[in-house]
Amino acid sequence: xxRNMYDTDVTVWSPEGRLLQVEYAMxxxxxxxxxxALRSDTHSVIGALKRSVxxxxxxxxxILEIDDHLGIGIAGLTADARTLAKWMRNECxxxxxxxxxxxxxxxxxxxxADRHQRTTQTYVRRPYGVGLLLASFDKNGPxxxxxxxxxxxxECYAAAIGARSxxxxxxxxxxxETFPTCGRDDLIMHALRALVGCISxxxxxxxENGSIGVVGKDERFVLIEGAELxxxxxxxxxxxxxxxxxxxxxxxxxxxxxxxxxxxxVMET
Amino acid sequence: MASSGSGxxxxxxxxxxxxxxxxxxxxxxxxxxxxxxxxxRCADGVVLAVEKPLxxxxxxxxxTGGYTRSTSTRASRSRVSSATAGRSLTGRGRxxxxxxxxxxxxxxxxxxxxxxSAYVHYFTLHGALRPFGASTLVAxxxxxxxxxxxxxxxxxxxxxxxYGAAAGRGRQPARTxxxxxxxxxxxxxxxxxMISVSxxxxxxxxxxxxxxxxxxxxxxxxxxxxxxxxSGWKHEGVPREIxxxxxxxxxxEIENEGENDEEGDDDEDDEMEE
Amino acid sequence: MSLSLQSGGAASRALAPPSxxxxxxxxxxxxxxxxxxxxxxxxxxxxxxxxxxxxxxLVSYGSLAKYKNxxxxxxINSRTLIGAGGExxxxxxxxxxxxxxxxxxxxxxxxxxxxxxxxxxxxxVWSYLRAVMYQRRNRMNPLWNDVVVAGFRQNPDGTTTDSxxxxxxxxxxxxxxxxxxxxxxxxxxxxxxxxEKYRPDMEEGxxxxxxxxxxxxxxxxxxxxxxxVQIAKVTMDGGVLVSEPYELDTYWDFKGFVTNKGEMGxxxxx
Numbered sequence: 001x002x003r004n005m006y007d008t009d010v011t012v013w014s015p016e017g018r019l020l021q022v023e024y025a026m027x028x029x030x031x032x033x034x035x036x037a038l039r040s041d042t043h044s045v046i047g048a049l050k051r052s053v054x055x056x057x058x059x060x061x062x063i064l065e066i067d068d069h070l071g072i073g074i075a076g077l078t079a080d081a082r083t084l085a086k087w088m089r090n091e092c093x094x095x096x097x098x099x100x101x102x103x104x105x106x107x108x109x110x111x112x113a114d115r116h117q118r119t120t121q122t123y124v125r126r127p128y129g130v131g132l133l134l135a136s137f138d139k140n141g142p143x144x145x146x147x148x149x150x151x152x153x154x155e156c157y158a159a160a161i162g163a164r165s166x167x168x169x170x171x172x173x174x175x176x177e178t179f180p181t182c183g184r185d186d187l188i189m190h191a192l193r194a195l196v197g198c199i200s201x202x203x204x205x206x207x208e209n210g211s212i213g214v215v216g217k218d219e220r221f222v223l224i225e226g227a228e229l230x231x232x233x234x235x236x237x238x239x240x241x242x243x244x245x246x247x248x249x250x251x252x253x254x255x256x257x258x259x260x261x262x263x264x265x266v267m268e269t
Numbered sequence: 270m271a272s273s274g275s276g277x278x279x280x281x282x283x284x285x286x287x288x289x290x291x292x293x294x295x296x297x298x299x300x301x302x303x304x305x306x307x308x309x310r311c312a313d314g315v316v317l318a319v320e321k322p323l324x325x326x327x328x329x330x331x332x333t334g335g336y337t338r339s340t341s342t343r344a345s346r347s348r349v350s351s352a353t354a355g356r357s358l359t360g361r362g363r364x365x366x367x368x369x370x371x372x373x374x375x376x377x378x379x380x381x382x383x384x385x386s387a388y389v390h391y392f393t394l395h396g397a398l399r400p401f402g403a404s405t406l407v408a409x410x411x412x413x414x415x416x417x418x419x420x421x422x423x424x425x426x427x428x429x430x431x432y433g434a435a436a437g438r439g440r441q442p443a444r445t446x447x448x449x450x451x452x453x454x455x456x457x458x459x460x461x462x463m464i465s466v467s468x469x470x471x472x473x474x475x476x477x478x479x480x481x482x483x484x485x486x487x488x489x490x491x492x493x494x495x496x497x498x499x500s501g502w503k504h505e506g507v508p509r510e511i512x513x514x515x516x517x518x519x520x521x522e523i524e525n526e527g528e529n530d531e532e533g534d535d536d537e538d539d540e541m542e543e
Numbered sequence: 544m545s546l547s548l549q550s551g552g553a554a555s556r557a558l559a560p561p562s563x564x565x566x567x568x569x570x571x572x573x574x575x576x577x578x579x580x581x582x583x584x585x586x587x588x589x590x591x592x593x594x595x596x597x598x599x600x601l602v603s604y605g606s607l608a609k610y611k612n613x614x615x616x617x618x619i620n621s622r623t624l625i626g627a628g629g630e631x632x633x634x635x636x637x638x639x640x641x642x643x644x645x646x647x648x649x650x651x652x653x654x655x656x657x658x659x660x661x662x663x664x665x666x667x668v669w670s671y672l673r674a675v676m677y678q679r680r681n682r683m684n685p686l687w688n689d690v691v692v693a694g695f696r697q698n699p700d701g702t703t704t705d706s707x708x709x710x711x712x713x714x715x716x717x718x719x720x721x722x723x724x725x726x727x728x729x730x731x732x733x734x735x736x737x738x739e740k741y742r743p744d745m746e747e748g749x750x751x752x753x754x755x756x757x758x759x760x761x762x763x764x765x766x767x768x769x770x771x772v773q774i775a776k777v778t779m780d781g782g783v784l785v786s787e788p789y790e791l792d793t794y795w796d797f798k799g800f801v802t803n804k805g806e807m808g809x810x811x812x813x
Contacts, residue, residue, distance in 0.1 A: 005279065006279070010399070011280075011281075011396070011397065011398060011399035012279055012280070012292070012399065013292050013295030013296050013298070013299065013399060013400070013402070014295060015278070015291075015295055015298070016295075016298060016302075017295050017296065017297070017298025017299035017300070017301065017302055017402065018299065019299075019399075019402070097674065098670065098671055098674045099663070099667040099670050099671055100666060100667060100669075100670035101664075101666070101667055101670070101697075104661050106653045106661065107651065107661060110651065121392070121398065121399060121401075122397060122398060123396070123397035123398070124397070139697055139698075154324065154328050154329075155328065155329040155653075156327045156328055156329060157327045157328075157329060158327045159327060169325070169327075172327060173325065173326050173327060176326070176327050492655070494655050505655065506654065506655025506656045509656075
C-alpha cells in the first residue's frame, strides 16, 4: 500500500526529488468524473459528466459560473473546488470594482496556481485535491486553462481531465486543429463527442448527466443542461455517436496507455 | 542516489550523522530532473535559454509555463523545475525589486540575488517548510556601475555569480560545452575576443538542441531572453525570428558534428553531484 | 470577563488610569485638512485620433511661487497619461503607485513578448484611481489631487478599434468622463471656453492652439498659474508624448489690464 516513508507529508522530498503527497493529490483529480474544455477563435466550451450517487439523488454540479466571461469545470474533490470557486468569484468581483473591466483569465489562472503552490510548500495544509478547467472569453479572446493540485497551470487549445479522460483527450488531440474555425454549436458537439468517450461501460450521455458551459464573443457564460441540452444530444444520436463503445473511441484506446505514462510526471514539467 | 540517509532524511531540520541535510539534496534532485536552463554572460549582455517541455500537443506553447520572467525592467530570471515553486520565487523577487524602486534606485543585481538566496535558504531551516525545488538564474544590469551580471541561486540557498550557468537535466554536458566558449574575461585567448550576445544566442540554442533527445524527451519549446544594449538594457524576449535563425544554424552545426563523430549520450541518472 | 484568580487578572486591570494614547485618541486624529505644495489647473481634450493634456509647471507654497519647473503631466504606461493639480507630493506618490503597477503588469505578462502584455488601458487606470481615492477619502485621509487620466479604452472584446479616453478623479473619489475636462481654477475659467470651441473632429494643431490659449488666459487670471507649460498627448499609433516645458508668449497691454475701471481708482477690478 505505502510506497515508502516519504509519502505522508507535503514538505518531504523523496530521494528521487519528488513530492509524493502532491502527486497523490494529482491522483484525486483522476477520481472525479470527466471534464473537457476546448476553444475556437470565438468561443470557449466546457463539457462535463455529472455523477449521481443513487437513483434517488440529483446529479452533482460540475460546471460553475465564476463571472460573466468565465466558468470552470471541475474534477476531484468538489468541496475543494467550491472553496476555490468562491475565491475566484471574489477576485473577479474585486477586479471589476477596481478596474471596471473583466478579470484577465491569465492573471486569475496564475493567481489560482500560486494558491495551489502555497499549500505544497508548508506543513499545515494539504494540497487542493481538485483540477480545474477554466473557459473564458476576455479582451484577448477565448481561453482554456488547466490547473493541477501541484500548482502547474497550462494554457491549452483543448484539454480533458478526470476519470477515463484519456479517450476524450485522444479525441481532442486528433481534432484540435479544426477547432479554431468551428462555430458555437460545432464546438459544443466536439465537447459532447469527447465526453462520450469518457463514459464508463455501457453508460450513455443523457440530458441528466451531461453538462455544457459556453462563453464567447458577445455571449456571456451560460450553462446548457437538461432540456436545453437535448437538441445537441439528438444530433449526436443521429451521428450514431452516443455510446461509450463508439467506433471513434475504439482506436483511441490504443495509445491511451502509453499516454497515461506521460501524465505521471506532469508536475515536474 | 549515492547514499540515502535512512531516517535522517525526512526533514530539513535534521542533520545526518555525517553532517548532511538530505532534504536539500533531494530538492536539488527535483531540479536535476527538470528541463535544462542556461545562462551566459557575454561581452555585451546576458542571454538566458530554457528548454520548456510541452506536456501534450494541445498546449498553447507561447504562454504556457513562462519559465523566464522579468522581475523589473532591469533584471530577469529564469528557473527550472517545479514551475510553481519558481513562480512563487519570481513573485518574491519582483516584489523586492519593485519595493526597492521606491528608494529611487534600481536594486543592484548582487543585492537582489542575495535577498532571493536568503529567502530560499530560510526554507531549508524549518521542519514545517520544504526547500524550494527550483534553481533561479538572475540576469541583471546594474544601472549604477553599468555592469551586467548573471547569478544562480540553488535550492540550498547557495548563490554565486557566473559567466555561464546551467541547471536542470542537461547541466553537466551543458557546462562542458559552455566552458569551451570565451566568456571569462580573464581567460580570453590571445587575439580572440569575448563572445557577443548574438553569438551567445546561437551557442545556447545549439547546446539545448544537442542535449535534447527527440526519441526520448518530450517535445519542447526553446524560450530565450536577453538583456543587452540592443534591448535598451531591459529584459526582453529574444525576437522570434532571431531564435528561429539560431535554431536553424544550431541544427546544421549539430548535423555536421554528428558526421564527424558519433558521441554516446551522457547517462543522466548516475551523475555524481558534489 | 476573566474569572482567573491569578494576580494580574481582571481585578488588577479594572481601574487602570487612562493612558496618554487613549487621551489622544479621544481628541480624535487630525488628518490632512489642506494641501501644502500645490499645482493648479490641468486641461484635457479629445481630438481626432488622440487625447491631449495641458498644464503649467508651477508648484506653489501657499501664495509663494515655489517650484517653477515641476512636471505635472506624467506617462504611466505606453498608452496612458495622467495630469494632476493639488498636493504635489501626493501626485508623486500616485505616479509611483501607478508606475509600480505598470511594471508589475509587464513582469506578469503571459509571455515575454509585447503582444501578450496585459497593460492596463486608460479606462482601467482611471477606475483604479477612483477606487484608491474613494478608499482614502473614506479613511478620512485623502490624497489631495484632482487627477486627469488620458489614453485609450480597450473594448471588452479586444477586437474593434479602441476609442480615446479622457476622465478625471477628484480627491473624494468622484469619477467623471467627458470630451473636454479641466480641473482647479481652469474648471471656472478655461472650461467654458473649451466647451465653446470644441469639435470632435479637431485636428491636433487646433486642439493644441486652443489649449495654449486657455493656459494663457489662466496665467492672466489665476494667481497660482505660470506661463511655463507642458503639453502631452496620447495617439493611436504614436503612444505617449510629453513635451518639455516651454514658455507661452503673453501680452499685458490689453486696455482692461492697464486702465482703472473701478470707481475707487484702485485695483477694484478690470
